[in-house]
Amino acid sequence: MKIDIITVLPELLESPLNHSIMKRAQDKGLLEVQLHNLRDWAVNEYGQVDDYQYGGGAGMVMMCEPLAKCIEQLQQQHKFDEIIYVTPDGEQLNQSISNQLSLKENILIICGHYKGIDQRIRDHFVTREISIGDYVLSGGELAAAVLVDSVGRLLPGVLNDETSALFDSFQDGLLAPPVYTRPAEFRGWKVPDVLLSGNPKLVEEWRYERSLEITLQKRPDLLSE
Ligand code: 6GU
Numbered sequence: 001m002k003i004d005i006i007t008v009l010p011e012l013l014e015s016p017l018n019h020s021i022m023k024r025a026q027d028k029g030l031l032e033v034q035l036h037n038l039r040d041w042a043v044n045e046y047g048q049v050d051d052y053q054y055g056g057g058a059g060m061v062m063m064c065e066p067l068a069k070c071i072e073q074l075q076q077q078h079k080f081d082e083i084i085y086v087t088p089d090g091e092q093l094n095q096s097i098s099n100q101l102s103l104k105e106n107i108l109i110i111c112g113h114y115k116g117i118d119q120r121i122r123d124h125f126v127t128r129e130i131s132i133g134d135y136v137l138s139g140g141e142l143a144a145a146v147l148v149d150s151v152g153r154l155l156p157g158v159l160n161d162e163t164s165a166l167f168d169s170f171q172d173g174l175l176a177p178p179v180y181t182r183p184a185e186f187r188g189w190k191v192p193d194v195l196l197s198g199n200p201k202l203v204e205e206w207r208y209e210r211s212l213e214i215t216l217q218k219r220p221d222l223l224s225e
Helices: 010-017 021-026 065-078 093-103 119-124 140-154 200-218
Strands: 002-005 031-038 050-052 060-062 080-093 106-111 128-131
Touching: 002 010, 002 093, 002 140, 010 021, 010 031, 010 140, 021 031, 060 065, 060 106, 065 106, 080 140, 093 140, 106 140, 128 140
Parallel strands: 002 031, 002 106, 080 106, 080 128
Antiparallel strands: 050 060
């Protein structure tokens, strides 16, 4: 899978996308992420990519021309399955959306800043708008990093048995069960006996029951969907 990202702050994305599992995905050739600095398509020598909004009001808006030119240049390299604008007024990201996106070949993500991007880019290029939750970030970069991480880790071969996505919270509509590691007793706090039983069937049953219990307790909305 290839993900292109248009941003005015590539530095904000470099670190999160080049460590741990995202790094492994790219090293293995399963995921390619390419950052594009929108200032390379600026309208003048000062690197301008934003301007005041029509109708007045505080805050700058990212201009059509740099975005359109950048997008069109990237479109000459390949057709995008989705052109995603990350924005607080988009549909809220969830595991099901990440699963869907993980099946795509080429995705373009546009990160907004200031008051956002000119509506005409949304109307004429963007195919999907995604938010990562009901709060406002200073720009789309951190949201894009979240999106790429949640999608990238689902690509076949990225995770191994130990990190398998199959047992993640949400993957089966339930929250994950509690986990424990050595020692079996710490300050008198014991690991549940069943996990030491060596009986995989009992362990699996216990985990499923804990998952149900925890989901009912913390996120009953997940069970009624
Ligand atoms: Cl995608 N962008 C910004 N700026 N803020 C957000 C968001 C996105 N999702 C939640 N808050």
